[in-house]
Every structure is written in C-alpha cells, then in structure tokens.
Amino acid sequence: MSDRVKIGITINGAPHEGEAPARMLLVDYIRDVVGLKGTRYGCDTSNCGSCTIVMDGKSAKSCTFLAVQAHGRELTTIEGLAEGSELHPLQAAFQEAHALQCGFCTSGMVMSAHALLSQNSDPSPDEIREGIIGNLCRCTGYVPVIEAVQLAARRLDPKGGNP
Amino acid sequence: MSAAPRPPLVGTPVMRKEDPDILRGQARYTFDIDLPDMLHVAVYRSPAAHARIRKVDLSRALELPGVVAGLTGEQVRQLGYVNPLSPFPFQSRDPFKRGNPTIKFFDHYCLAYDKVRFVGEPVAAVVATDRYIAEDALDLVEVELDPLPPVVDSAAALEPGSERLYEDWDDNVMLTFRVSGGDVDAAFDEADVVVKETIHSGRFTGTPIETRAVVADYDASVKTLSLWTTTQIGHAIGTLVENTIGLPGLKVHVNFRRIGGGYGQKWAFYPEEILVPLLSILTHRPMKWVETRREHMTGTIHAREQTHHIEAAVRRDGTILGVRDRIVANIGAAYPTGGLASIVTTGMFVPGAYQIANYEGQVQGVVTNKTPYGAHRGFGKSEACFVIERMVDRIAANLDLDPVDVRRRNFIPPDAFPYRSVTGPRYDSGRYGEALDKALELLDRDHWRNVKKEAAAEGRYLGIGTCLVIEPSSSTRMGSYNAGYYSVRMRMDPNGKVYVFPGGSDEGQGHATSISQLVGDELQVSFDDVMVVEGDSLACPYGSGSYSSRFSVVGTTAVTMAARALREKLTQIASVMLRHPPGGLEYADGKVSVEGRPEQAVSVSEVARVAYFYPFQLPEGMDPGLELLYHFRDPNIEFEADERGRVAMFSSFPYDAEAAVVEVEADTGLLRILKFVSVHDCGNMLNPLIVRGQHVGALAHGFGGALYEELPYSEEGQPMAATFKDYFLPTAMEMPEMVLEHIETPNPFTPGGFKGAGETGTVGPPAVLANAVEDALKPLGIAIRRLPLTPNYLWSLIQEARRSRS
C-alpha cells in the first residue's frame, strides 16, 4: 500500500520524473503530482471520458491506468495543445461553434477529438460521433461539438493551409 | 465627425469570453482547490434502505496509519452547537398562512443517527492524509443495522398501516397541496365524454459531469469559515451553514465561482456542506471531500417520479371543459431540497398551453426510502407537460380526432395574452398555434403521413407526434430563498473599464459574455473592457442564486438598469464639464457630446476620472465614484396564494412546439427518431449562439429522460442504477438529426424582452416521443402511460397487445 514507485514520463513535450504510491491512478498523478489540473474525472467506472488524454498518440482514459503504467510513455494533456497565448485550431473551433458550456467535460472532449483528427484528418459526422462516444457531456447535446470538430478538420487540413 | 453608435452586441452571436480559459485547461473547479495541510474526507453511507442504527464504531478505522479523525451522527449531536439541516428553500418552517400547502418537517442532521432512511444516506465520516487512505478506512468502519420494512412504492406508502419513515408523523405524507379554479363539477356534468388515465413519470437525475465537492477551511482566530462548494445557491448556503452550525460568531465566505453543470441538482442544501466544515472546525485543518459518481447517484437528489390520476371532461369536438388531477410524487427522504416546490409547480401547470377554465389539482408528496427528490431542469413542469400532452392525444384517440386539431382547438389564443391561467399564473405572451403550424411545416407532415402509410403496408410501425411545451421561468416564492430578485453591483473604474458583480452564479450559461454584451451596449464600452466577477459571497451582493432560467429575465434586467443608472450619472457629470444641460447631451461611442455639435465632447474615461478624482466639481449632492448596487424584482408576480391556492409565481413563459417522426421495431421494441423539429420562442435572443447551445443541451436531457434514463429500485429499496454503466446518459450517438427554429415574441415585462431559454428543450421530448410512439403502435391498440420509452417497455407492450389479439 505504501510502496512507492519511481515514474518517468514525457508530458506535453517535457520530461517529468516523480514518485507515487504503486496504486495511484494516472489521473490523480497528472492532477496531484504533476500538478496539471486540466485533466478531470467525473466517474468511477471509466464511462465519462473527462479524464481523456493522449498517450503515445492514442486517446486514453487516464482513470483506467495506474500511474506506473505510464512509465516511459509520452503523454499529452489539454495544457499541451495551445502554443503561447494562441489557442490550438481545435480549441478555437470549440469556441467558435460554442461546443462547451460548463467546460467540465471539455478537456476530455478536446483530447478525444485531437486523437481522432490525428488519425483521420477528414472525419464524417458519424466518425466524429464514434470518436467521442466515450465522452459524456451533459451541457451541449454534442451537436456543437461535432460541428467544432468538422470546422477544425477543415482548418487543419494540410492542403487547405490556414484559413 | 459624428458619434455614430457602434453596432449592437445584444442580439448577435458573440463568442464566449469564458471559453479560452476552459479550453486551455486553466479553469479551476471546486475539486481543484488545494490548500496547505489539507485533509481528505470519505463518507460511509448507508447500505440499507431502512434500518435502525445499533452501532457505529470508528475505532478500527482510526487506527489505520494516515487516518486523522472521524465523526458519527451521535457525535455530531453531542457537540451541542450543531442544529438539524436548516430548512430550504422555505426559510422558515411554515410560511403558508392558509395551511395550503401543508408541510411536515423532520430534523435531518448531516450524519444519520438512530435510523437510516435511504441507501446512500451519510452515516459516518473518516478523515485522512489522502483520499486513498480515507477510502481504505471506510472498510474498517463497523456499523450494525437492524433492518426495518422498506417503504419503496408511493402507493404502498399511502396505505394505512404502512411502515412510517418518521415515527412522529401520523403518515408518510410530507406535503399536501390543492389548487382549483372554475366549477369543475359542472364541467364534468356538461361533458360528452370523460377521459381517464393513470400516467407515470419515472425517477430521473441530472448528473452534472462534475460531481459535488466541498472544501472547507476554518480559521478559529477570526471564527471565519472559507467554504468552496458546488452549488447554484452560494449566498443561501452561507446563511444555511450559519443557521446549522450554531457556533457564536461564525461567519462564512462562500466561493462558488465555477460549477461544472448544475441543472437543478445543485439547487439544494446538502449534508456534506455541514459535515466538511464541521470536520475542519474540529481538526483545525482544511478539508476536502469530492463525491464519487456512485455516491452521486444515491446521495444527490433525484427528480420527476410522479403518478397522475387524471380525468378530463371533454366535448365531442375536442374542447376540454375541465380537468381533475390527483398527483402522487414519490419524494424519497425528507431533505432540504427544492422537491416540494417542484411538485407544487406540477400541480399549477397541468393546464399547460390550453384554455382550461375548470381545473382541480391535488398534490401529495409522499416520503419513501429512496434518495431525496428535488429540482431538475424543467422543475415540475416536465411532468405536467408530459401528462397534459399525453392527455390531449388520449382525448383525440378517444374521440377519433387529429391530436393537432385538439391542440389548436384548446390553445390559449394569441390575443388572450397576458392570460390569467385557472391556477393563477399570468402567461406573458405566446403564439402557440403559429409555432405548432411552423413545426408541422418544417416536419413536412404530409410527406411523412405517406411514408407512414407505405411503411404500414410493409408491416412497419411509423408514428408522428406533436406537443406544445410551456416552460414558465424566473420564479418567486414567498418566505423562501427563492426570493425572486436579482442583485448586481457595477463599477466603472477611472479608466472607463466596467466591473460587474452579480448576485447569481454560472454553471455554464455564459453570464460573463451576456453581461458584457448588455453593458457594452448600454455604456458603449468594448466587450473586452467588461469584467464579470461571480460566485464570491464577499465580492458580490447577496443574491438568491442561479435557477429557474432567471438570469435571462431578472438578471439581464438588473444589469441593464444598473448600467443605465451609471450612464445617467456619467451624463450628469459631463453636463457640468461641458456646461450644457444633460437633456441636450448625447452618449455614444465612448463619448458624451452636445447634440449636433460633436466637437463639444468629453470621453467617458475623462468623465470617469472626474467622478473619482475631482469630487468637489461634481453636481451638488452627488456621491463621488461610479459604483452602484441595483436590485430588480421579478415582474408579473402575485406573491400570496388566494383561498383556492392560486398564485402567480413565475414571471415569464417561454414555449416550444415540437414534432417528431419515429419508427418502432416491433420485434425488439427499439425506437428510432427519423425526424425531430423544434420551434422555440424564448422572447428576444440576447445571444443566439448561447440560446441555441442551451436549447440543444436541454433537448439532450429531454431525449435521455424520454428514452434511456431511469432509476429503478428493488423491492428492498436497493437502487438498481448507481453508475454510468446502468444509468444511461445519451452519448453523441443517441442525438437525432434536429431541425431547430426560433420565433421571437418579446417578454413585455422587461426592457430586453428576454425569457428563460434553457429549459423548454428538456420538457418536450418525453411528450412528443410518447405521442409519436402511440401513433406508431395504434394498429396494436397500445397506449403509452409511463416513461422512459425503453425497448424493454415497448417490447412488453407489443407482446401483450399481440397476445390479447390472438
């Protein structure tokens, strides 16, 4: 129970060395040890998706991993998207489409969408629905989220360049 | 150069200023608060629905390394200064002089003593250096319970001789309420037909994705409690905490700046809002408790469970002459929640959008061994709408009429507004017939009627449904924390920037954006020069909270009026500076100028500097500075009920016409929405982007409640849905294609003409989908009498119908 383990990860491009109890969940490690509170949790059955991050290029619910399982891996959290004061185009699209209200689900929603777009640069509405099926939102009714992801896909399309 | 006013911000789809912070992951919610030396709380909750507590022993738990303290119900009582949870929303025990409603009360403490009354009721707490250890310690809490017969079903709870939840009551009825108008008996005598139904709305809960959380930090040296809590009623919570923790000299600073969704579930006074502060008081350490989702599903209020025994007296042409409704709400245990107010509201609004002159509603709130019952978006009107809209279709079926014609025949006509309903409320404005016609046009009903016929020929079941939702908003209740006013403090600083401190709070509605639009227009300052500070009981004026879609009605008005008062003061000061009477001055584009002489002008920030730094140049009797407090009270309200229970407690009346086409798969009971239309009227739209967002989000709650979300209990009172694995929220997959349209009938009682915008969507889908399903299954003679419309429910109806036909 009190066994502590050393954990080394790369998070948002920077290395992070830390220590945690072996049983600590990754979501708690990110929030309480690394100190990045943008990743949230909203359930205890891995259903809500608020805790979603990108791990080695794929979306992952950080409440379903132990922190120690992330050792040696590369993580991106919501704090890793924007560069300086500029929002990432996906974040900007969320604002434009009004794809967030209370914002509690938003970090997870954005990270799922980010993972989706990195694998499929031009998803159909149904593919977007599938991409965010693991993210519950009780505010937006999802329609504006789907619109935001479509908007971001258009802008991020390398052939289209910047809008 | 003339001072042309800038294009208005109000009415345009301005992007939200709240968003960048949230999108970067920088926004901080209650559970993000970390304080030095903070301890973590875990709550032991009753595993039994109804039992006498024989023993609660924390000694083994306290031995666990890392555990610092613990507390039981008995210990709370022994402290001597802790009172039962103070009543909410009514601030005293009997504000009803006429004895209608009648309410019984019970003293619940923050931890159960003597008896437990629902699964999930807090029994004991342990405190440890981290949450993991605190939860380990829960396994070491020793509790002995003597089971009592559980009271689960409201009909059984009403039977004479039923086990009682509260032994000093003579039955299980917590509330009775009667409201009536007209001559109901005469209406039934005159009727050609009487249509009788028993209609049931299932238990439902709003499940904000942010569960509840409380952080408390007591500073004994100044007897001040800093409290962070996930609430829609922060100021009230401060008062309720002071009432409940009776420590002399106790003062409370409540922080409720950012809430991850509320929807009514956070409009209640919860035991943890006493428990966590008490633990901080007892240990002199900051304390944090974060609700788990499983705790949330039983420890945070549920809503909507009601059975209606309703009958309608009708003429053969479909005219509704009168309605009687006996409403039994299964309200779980007696906690200080908005539950009682919500079931009274149901009784008031069964007449819905219809001109029904004779009505009698009887409401009973029956306590059971279930989770306490309270508010949810739609607040009692969801259930009323479901029932009356179902009845209209049942009436049509009985008389072989088109339900749309029955609606049209009974609608309150547009020229009847403001319309005094039979139960007392004054409906402000509406064009119900026009909205429904528009919805049918957008649906293309004729086309779908043909499709339906063709499908029927192939043995498929398609149906078309309609409904008209009214969602009265901005409520006021006598003698309650729901006091129907909005407060706002506003300051223009010496540089012309505007700081706004509203008495409410935001759970995601975008108040900062809306306020900046209003202030930007009134004071002609840029959107970015307005800052809104909400949810801090010390910074902001005392306010009654955020609920009942009241911000768009009273909140926007308070902001507008405060800004106008500031502008008036600026103009008066400018009049001295320009040596010109204020009547001949023009206030536009950041300047005050003499009408027709734009070169004679001073900028607003020059005027502001005079207000602060040259107080002796101000007009006689004027206070220095540019800061004021404004209160606006709900218009269109009648505060006190008459002898028949009639009262006007809602201020504005948004509505929504909905139409849908569904297909039901007979072999599985699976329902598919083929088309969905909503024509929504919430008065003028302050920000169409936000209004659309609110409406779509509300509709998602509506679809959830109509089709998926249900909180069943076993006969023993065990909840059968206590996680997101068995309580099904809609995901992105479940949202149908929707056609959304707005019409704008201004609110005649407020300067902006806005009505509440975020709740109608929640109310309609249960009614419109049930109506569509019944239409689809008409060939089988099936009537829909309950929610949700799960495949299981529909399949068993179909099976039964087929059996009885063969």
Ligand code: FES
């Ligand atoms: S916290 Fe809900 S899925 Fe991870």
Ligand code: FES
């Ligand atoms: S924005 Fe509130 S839960 Fe998604």
